[in-house]
Amino acid sequence: MNDQAQLLPxxxxxxILRAVSLGPLHGYGILxxxxxxxxxALLIEQGALYPGLFRLVRQGLLKASWGTSENxxxxxxxxLTAAGRKGLREETDNWNRLANAIGSxxxxxxxxx
Amino acid sequence: xxxxxxxxxxIAALFQxxxxxxxxxxxxxxxxxxRADDLERSGLTRAEAERRARLExxxxxxxxxxxxxxxxxxxVESIWQDLIYALRVLRKSPSFTVVAVVTLAMAxxxxxxxxxxxxxxxxxxxxxxxxxxxxxxxxxxxxVGYLSYPxxxxxxxxxxxxxxxxxxxxxxxxxxxxxxxxxxWIYEVSGNYFDALGIQPYLGRFVHSSDERGPNTAPYVVxxxxxxxxxxxxxxxxxxxxxxxxxxxFTIIGVAPPGxxxxxxxxxxxxxxxxxxxxxANLKVRGNRWIxxxxxxxxxxxxxxxxxxxxxxxxxxxxxxxxxxxSQMSFALARPSLYGDYGGQxxxxxMAGLLVLAGLILLAxxxxxxxLFAARAADRSRELALRLALGASxxxxxxxxxxxxxxxxxxxxxxxxxxxxVLLRALxxxxxxxxxxxxxxxxxxxxxxxxxxxxxxxxxxxxxAVPVRQVLHLDPYEIVKSGSLGSVGRRxxxxxxLLGVQIALCALLVTSSVVAVRGLVRSLRxxxxxxxxxxxxxxxxxxxxxxxxxxxxxxxxRMVGAIQTxxxxxxxxLVDEPPLRECCNSSTVFTDQSADLRASNAVAEAVIYDxxxxxxxxxxTALLSGRTFTWHDDKNxxxxxxxxxxxxxxxxxxxxxxxxxxxxxxxxTRIQVVGIVEDGKYNSxxxxxxxxxxxxxxxxxxxxxxxxxxxxxxxEQLLAAVRSKLRDLxxxxxLYIQPWNKELxxxxxxxxxxxxxxxxxxxxxxxxxxxxxxxxxxxxxxxRKRELGIRMALGAQQKEILQAALGRALKLLAFGSVAGxxxxxxxxxxxxxxxxxxxxxxxxxxxxVVLSMASLGLLATWIPAQRALSIDPAMLMREE
Numbered sequence: 001m002n003d004q005a006q007l008l009p010x011x012x013x014x015x016i017l018r019a020v021s022l023g024p025l026h027g028y029g030i031l032x033x034x035x036x037x038x039x040x041a042l043l044i045e046q047g048a049l050y051p052g053l054f055r056l057v058r059q060g061l062l063k064a065s066w067g068t069s070e071n072x073x074x075x076x077x078x079x080l081t082a083a084g085r086k087g088l089r090e091e092t093d094n095w096n097r098l099a100n101a102i103g104s105x106x107x108x109x110x111x112x113x
Numbered sequence: 114x115x116x117x118x119x120x121x122x123x124i125a126a127l128f129q130x131x132x133x134x135x136x137x138x139x140x141x142x143x144x145x146x147x148r149a150d151d152l153e154r155s156g157l158t159r160a161e162a163e164r165r166a167r168l169e170x171x172x173x174x175x176x177x178x179x180x181x182x183x184x185x186x187x188x189v190e191s192i193w194q195d196l197i198y199a200l201r202v203l204r205k206s207p208s209f210t211v212v213a214v215v216t217l218a219m220a221x222x223x224x225x226x227x228x229x230x231x232x233x234x235x236x237x238x239x240x241x242x243x244x245x246x247x248x249x250x251x252x253x254x255x256x257v258g259y260l261s262y263p264x265x266x267x268x269x270x271x272x273x274x275x276x277x278x279x280x281x282x283x284x285x286x287x288x289x290x291x292x293x294x295x296x297x298w299i300y301e302v303s304g305n306y307f308d309a310l311g312i313q314p315y316l317g318r319f320v321h322s323s324d325e326r327g328p329n330t331a332p333y334v335v336x337x338x339x340x341x342x343x344x345x346x347x348x349x350x351x352x353x354x355x356x357x358x359x360x361x362x363f364t365i366i367g368v369a370p371p372g373x374x375x376x377x378x379x380x381x382x383x384x385x386x387x388x389x390x391x392x393x394a395n396l397k398v399r400g401n402r403w404i405x406x407x408x409x410x411x412x413x414x415x416x417x418x419x420x421x422x423x424x425x426x427x428x429x430x431x432x433x434x435x436x437x438x439x440s441q442m443s444f445a446l447a448r449p450s451l452y453g454d455y456g457g458q459x460x461x462x463x464m465a466g467l468l469v470l471a472g473l474i475l476l477a478x479x480x481x482x483x484x485l486f487a488a489r490a491a492d493r494s495r496e497l498a499l500r501l502a503l504g505a506s507x508x509x510x511x512x513x514x515x516x517x518x519x520x521x522x523x524x525x526x527x528x529x530x531x532x533x534x535v536l537l538r539a540l541x542x543x544x545x546x547x548x549x550x551x552x553x554x555x556x557x558x559x560x561x562x563x564x565x566x567x568x569x570x571x572x573x574x575x576x577x578a579v580p581v582r583q584v585l586h587l588d589p590y591e592i593v594k595s596g597s598l599g600s601v602g603r604r605x606x607x608x609x610x611l612l613g614v615q616i617a618l619c620a621l622l623v624t625s626s627v628v629a630v631r632g633l634v635r636s637l638r639x640x641x642x643x644x645x646x647x648x649x650x651x652x653x654x655x656x657x658x659x660x661x662x663x664x665x666x667x668x669x670x671r672m673v674g675a676i677q678t679x680x681x682x683x684x685x686x687l688v689d690e691p692p693l694r695e696c697c698n699s700s701t702v703f704t705d706q707s708a709d710l711r712a713s714n715a716v717a718e719a720v721i722y723d724x725x726x727x728x729x730x731x732x733x734t735a736l737l738s739g740r741t742f743t744w745h746d747d748k749n750x751x752x753x754x755x756x757x758x759x760x761x762x763x764x765x766x767x768x769x770x771x772x773x774x775x776x777x778x779x780x781x782t783r784i785q786v787v788g789i790v791e792d793g794k795y796n797s798x799x800x801x802x803x804x805x806x807x808x809x810x811x812x813x814x815x816x817x818x819x820x821x822x823x824x825x826x827x828x829e830q831l832l833a834a835v836r837s838k839l840r841d842l843x844x845x846x847x848l849y850i851q852p853w854n855k856e857l858x859x860x861x862x863x864x865x866x867x868x869x870x871x872x873x874x875x876x877x878x879x880x881x882x883x884x885x886x887x888x889x890x891x892x893x894x895x896x897r898k899r900e901l902g903i904r905m906a907l908g909a910q911q912k913e914i915l916q917a918a919l920g921r922a923l924k925l926l927a928f929g930s931v932a933g934x935x936x937x938x939x940x941x942x943x944x945x946x947x948x949x950x951x952x953x954x955x956x957x958x959x960x961x962v963v964l965s966m967a968s969l970g971l972l973a974t975w976i977p978a979q980r981a982l983s984i985d986p987a988m989l990m991r992e993e
Contacts, residue, residue, distance in 0.1 A: 027140065028147040046148070046169055050141065054180045071150055075143045076136075089480035 012044065012052045014095060017061065017080065017088040024067075026075035027053060053078060061087050125412030137180055145170055193515040202517060209489065210521065213482055215882060215963035217525025217572065218532065219877055220471075220478035225533035225557070225565045227471040230540070231464045240372055242311045244484055248417065249376075249408045249449040250278075250424060254441045258406035262388070264431060264439065265303070265407055271427045274420035275409035277309035280388060281376060281901025282405045287657040287847045288334075288384070288626065289357035290344070296657070296847035297340070297383040300375055301391055304331070307369075309409050310376070317352035317367030320387050326398050331387035332363045337530045338371040340383040340650075358386065360659040360845075376408055400438035407447050417446045430891035440712045463867060466940075470622065470874050477618045477878065479572045481885045486518060488892045490580035498589035508605050510584055519570065526569030530562070563850035574947040579611075609921070612885050613929045619882035620933020620966055621940065626875035626939045629868040633861070642757075642793015643692065644733030645853035649822040649835055651848040656816040659845065666814050668843075670744070673725055675838050676822055681831055683823045686728030689815035692795045693857060702764065702806070703777040708780050717763050719756075719804035720795045723815045728807075729755075729790060731823045739788030741771040747811035755788040798861065819851065828852035882929075886973035890922040894977045898984060906986035918981040919974050930966040937962070 019025060019033040027039055034044065056062040061084035069075045080088065145166045152162035172175075203210045250268065251258045260268070260280065269278040280303040287294050300306075307319035315338055324331040334356065336345070345351045354365050363386070374381035388396075388404070395401055395664060411420055421444060428442030490497070497510055537555050655665050669687055676685045689698075701715035726742040728734075737758060746753055756764075761771035768789055775783050784806075792802040824831055829852065836850055858865075894901070901914055909917075 024145070026143070028144045045171050046140075046144070047171040047173065049139075050144075050176055051179035051182070069143075070148060071147075073143055073146050073150070074139070075147065076140045 011095075012048070014088075014091050015042070016049070016056060017091065020062065020078050020080055021085070021088055024077040024079040026067075026077050027070060027103055028075070028084060029069075030078065040083075056084070060084075072079060134177075134181075137177055141170070141173060141177070147615070186861055192512075192516070196520065198513065199517040199520050203520065206489075206931075207879075209485065212884060212888075213472070213485060213521045214528060216481055216881060217480050217522055217569075218528035219880070220475040220529070221526045221565060221569055221572070222529030222533040222536075222569055223470045223874065223877060224475050225530050225561060226536050226540075227464070227467045228564055229533065229537045229557045229561045230555050230559055231468055232558070234378060235461055235464060240374075241376075243410060246410045246413075247310075247408060247449060248411060249406050249448040250444050251447045252441065253443040253445045256445070256447070258447075259402040260397050260404045261402045262391075262396045262404060263437070264402075264442075265404055267431060268407060268424065268427055269303075269305075271400075271430070272420075272423055274411055274423045276409050276412050277305045278409040279303045279306040279309035279777045280404050280407045282388065282391075282403060283377070283380065283382070284386075285654060285657070286359050286386070286681060287654075287845075288344075288843075289360070291356070294357075294845055294847065294850070295344070298380070300382040301388040302385050302386045303388050306385070307335075309910045312370060312373055314367040315370040315883070316349060317365070319367055319369075320385075324387060325389050328389055328391075328393040331389050332357065332358075332361065333366045333387060334363045335366060335385040336368045337374070337381065337383055337385070338369055339374075339381070339618040341368045359657045363390075369727075371827055376406075399435055399961060406449065421446055436711070467870055467874070470625075470871075473618045474622075474877055474881065475572060477615040477881045477885070480615045481881055481888065482518075482521070482572075483574075484578035484611055484885070485888055486514070486576055487580045487583060488888065489895075490514065490583050494583075494587060497584060497587055501587060501589040507585060509588075511581060514580060514584065515574070515577045519573040522569050522573030522576075526565060530565050533557070533565075611740060612889055612922075613925045613932075615885050616882050616926055616929025616966075617933040617936065619878040619957065619969070620930045620962065621936045622871070622875040622878035622933075623965050624937025624958070624962045625940055626868070626871040626960050627965075628955075629864070629871045629954060631958055633868045634862050639798065640662045640791075640793075641693070641798075642734055642791055642795075643821075645857055647824050647826070647828060648731070648830045648853040649820075649824065650851050650853040650856045651820040651822065651835060651839070653818050653839075653846050654816060655818055655846075658843060658845055660816065665816050666811055669725070669810060669818055672818070672820065672839060673727070673841060675842055676820065676835060679831065679834050679838060681824050681826050682733040683825055684727050685725075685823075686731030686821045686822065687725035687810060688728050688732075688819050689723040689810075689817040691732075691819050691821065691853075691856075692722075692793055693797070694819075701779055702760075703779070703803075704764065705777060705783065707777060710777065710781060712779070715779075717760070717804045719760055719806045721813075722805065722807045723810045723813045723817075724807050725810050728821065731821045733823070734793065735791045737768065737789040737791060739786070741788055742809040744811065746809035750812075752784045752812055753787045753809065754784045755790055755807040756786050757790050757792050757802075757805045759792050759802040760806060761786070761789050763804055798864065810974060837841055847886060858985050879965070883969055883973040886922055886926060886970060887977065889925075890919050890974045890977035891980070893921065894918050894981045901981055902984050902986040911982055914981055914984075915978055919978055922974060922977075923970060924969040926966065930963070932964055933966075 015034050015038070016030055019030045019037065022033070025033055028046075030053075031044060031046060031049055034042065053062065053064075057064055057078075060081060062078045063081050064076050064078050066074060067077045131267075145163065148166040148169065149159070149162040151432040152165055153159055157165065177738055179972055250260075265278075265280045269280075272278060282301040284301050285296060286299050287296050289295075302320070304320055304322040307314075308321060314335070318334075319335055320331060320333055324333065336351070341347065341351065351365050352367060355362050356365060357363070361593040369385070375385075395403055412418065424444040424446075425442075428439075428444055430441045431442050486742055500510060501507065534557055537557055541555050623625050655668055660668050673685045673687055676682060698721040699718055702717055703710055703714060704716055707714055707716075724742070726744055726746075729736055729741050736755075737839050739755070740753060742753070756771065758768045764776055765771040765774055765786075771786050771789060773786065775785050777783055790807070793805070795803060795805055796801060822828075822831075822835060832850055832852075836848060839846055839848060897918065901918060903916060904917065
């Protein structure tokens with residue numbers, strides 16, 4: 001557990017959008033999917049997911065509907081709206097730019113400055 | 114998301130609150146179930162799996178709260194929660210709530226009344242279209258607006274600043290509709306009056322400039338709505354009806370709209386008559402300034418300064434062209450309504466003073482409530498600490514306290530406002546003077562409501578803010594551990610200062626009201642120059658009754674003779690207008706040696722009274738030397754006068770040798786002084802002595818006729834006899850009969866009002882400081898119960914206990930009272946201009962203030978003191 005990384009503020013929303021972009025998921029499913037696509041490298045408190053979900057619904061990036069899970073339990077499923085899809089694209093680009101910039105800044109060797 | 118959508122979402126969220134909570138609940142449960150399913154698959158028992166799943170999930174309540182916040186419903190929702198909670202808390206301590214609400218209701222009510230009156234008198238006085246550009250012309254020298262008709266015409270036609278310059282004059286007339294003749298107050302108005310003001314008739318038409326074609330060319334009457342309603346029973350057929358006005362036929366041409374009460378506050382005319390119907394002589398003489406005021410709207414783009422310059426250039430032209438009649442013709446602009454600056458200034462000063470006092474009362478109330486709230490917050494520190502410990506944020510706690518404060522202030526404000534609305538309505542319906550149509554609509558409007566709401570919210574925030582620091586510094590750990598804030602601070606706290614200030618305010622109010630009451634009593638007892646007790650006062654106007662020329666003095670003599678025959682009458686005097694009524698004629702006077710009789714050479718300006726021989730005796734004015742008149746002082750004998758002492762000293766140097774000497778009037782008439790009488794009050798009770806001269810009515814005839822009838826008994830018994838005697842002489846006489854004492858109420862009105870309003874504010878201030886001191890003393894006793902109990906157990910005497918419990922409150926009382934008394938002495942200078950002889954340098958005033966403050970203190974600390982003394986140490990020890 002200790003080698004898991006703390007999430008940067010604001011990145012949870014991006015991860016949720018990314019997880020849901022592959023198909024509708026319920027909350028627990030989203031957690032599992034994030035674990036899967038990040039190789040379990042990120043530490044997410046389970047309950048902390050939900051405020052993020054509610055926020056994204058309010059912002060119109062996600063829509064929610066009740067359905068049945070694979071093991072026959074009633075659960076609320078989330079999927080991307082058109083705005084969510086667009087938001088994910090933009091946020092992903094932003095993130096990549098940011099990550100590249102920070103990555104290259106950190107990779108700079110002392111003698112090059 | 115757009116703000117509007119967001120708002121809609123929030124509101125929708127509020128209403129779907131319960132549904133949302135249920136859904137959230139279900140969703141979280143489903144999450145835990147799904148997680149437990151996974152854990153079960155990995156080999157745990159179902160029970161163990163569910164327990165693990167719940168643990169892994171974390172604090173459900175916190176996430177739920179965060180979810181609610183994220184979903185947008187929480188702000189409105191938590192305000193709602195705060196409100197419900199606040200209501201519950203307030204209901205749980207009804208005595209606190211009632212005290213707080215009543216305190217605030219009184220303070221806010223007082224402010225609403227004062228502001229309502231201020232609004233009606235000063236801010237929104239006349240209710241006319243485009244008031245901002247409406248100005249009245251007054252003379253710069255004496256701040257009055259009187260003009261002669263020829264001067265008015267010159268100003269009207271030569272100015273380039275006014276859209277139209279109208280003029281009006283207050284007058285009285287008798288209107289006879291054929292059934293009954295009744296006396297009425299009217300405006301004589303210039304033809305352009307209604308058009309200049311921009312108002313439309315309710316019925317028929319108004320007079321216009323085109324109606325004026327010289328003297329007596331417009332015998333028309335425009336009724337006020339109220340008069341039409343009361344005297345013509347809303348009869349729409351009244352237009353074009355012919356009525357008798359002062360025994361001449363006039364045609365009613367229209368009715369003014371309901372909201373129009375003329376162009377003077379406090380004086381609503383009953384109908385309007387064209388000014389060209391005035392006596393022809395008055396219309397022609399340039400030196401006779403009788404028109405009350407000229408008013409008009411400034412042209413668009415003309416500033417008051419430009420307009421004044423324009424008027425002054427006309428004024429200097431008039432001075433040059435008519436040097437004999439027109440002097441000091443420089444003008445100023447004033448707001449119409451309260452007689453321009455003349456009456457306006459003191460009313461404005463007084464209202465501003467009242468507003469400040471009312472504001473101070475509100476401040477005192479806030480201070481009071483602030484300390485109550487702080488005390489409560491301290492009492493509730495355990496509850497607050499517990500909530501903090503359970504995870505509430507300090508912000509949330511503060512919001513809760515503010516919600517309570519605002520809730521109380523809103524309830525208090527609503528109660529206060531409804532009380533003040535009742536009071537203002539009553540005030541609007543009130544007719545303070547029986548003789549004048551004087552009343553003013555002070556009904557509250559949207560402006561008043563808005564201000565009251567603002568005041569209410571502001572005071573809620575103000576006293577709600579007092580415990581803020583306390584809450585921010587709350588240490589939940591310490592409080593939950595040790596029970597309560599056990600220490601009582603020895604240093605001076607904000608609460609002490611608030612209470613001290615409040616006591617000072619109260620002492621200030623008490624001082625002012627005692628000063629005002631004393632002044633009023635003194636002015637009732639002061640030497641008026643006449644003795645109004647046991648005197649009947651009769652007023653009539655012979656012109657209105659159709660008498661003119663030589664018939665006037667003849668009729669006056671007959672009236673005096675007739676009343677003298679009534680048993681019980683000691684003497685009857687006649688005067689054109691008595692002192693202290695609407696003011697008087699006056700004239701400049703010159704020494705006998707003056708040859709150049711220009712106004713600038715005059716030695717004095719003296720008030721003129723035209724009287725019958727027995728007037729001084731009937732009025733009770735003392736003759737100091739010389740003689741009074743006889744009926745032989747008539748047109749055929751040399752002109753004589755009786756003057757007052759001030760006149761004699763100013764013109765002849767001393768009162769003793771003035772008898773027999775001569776002086777001159779502006780028209781070069783030589784007049785011999787035959788007698789000296791004592792000084793009196795002529796215009797107002799607060800005036801300094803001024804010169805007055807009395808002429809025999811046969812030498813200086815006047816149609817104004819007032820009789821003063823001195824009796825050997827109470828005047829009420831003979832009112833009817835006097836009336837019937839005069840009716841026997843002429844049934845058409847318009848009569849006004851009153852005991853002279855009552856008649857003087859008008860003159861005392863201002864100081865009475867001042868005394869009453871100060872008295873009310875003083876009582877409120879006193880009540881507030883009683884509750885304030887009581888609150889503080891009671892709080893300190895209850896906080897220090899244990900300490901006091903221990904002291905008692907250790908053998909402290911009653912005196913020591915009281916000193917420990919109440920010493921601080923009493924010290925504050927003493928300091929505050931002294932400060933307030935000093936302030937009150939300073940403030941009395943303002944009062945002196947309204948209330949006659951208002952001076953705080955009076956042992957009775959000082960003693961009264963000290964006594965009342967001391968008794969207030971005693972009253973306020975009595976119950977806490979009893980409580981402190983009744984502490985039973987044994988009981989206390991057992992309790993703790």
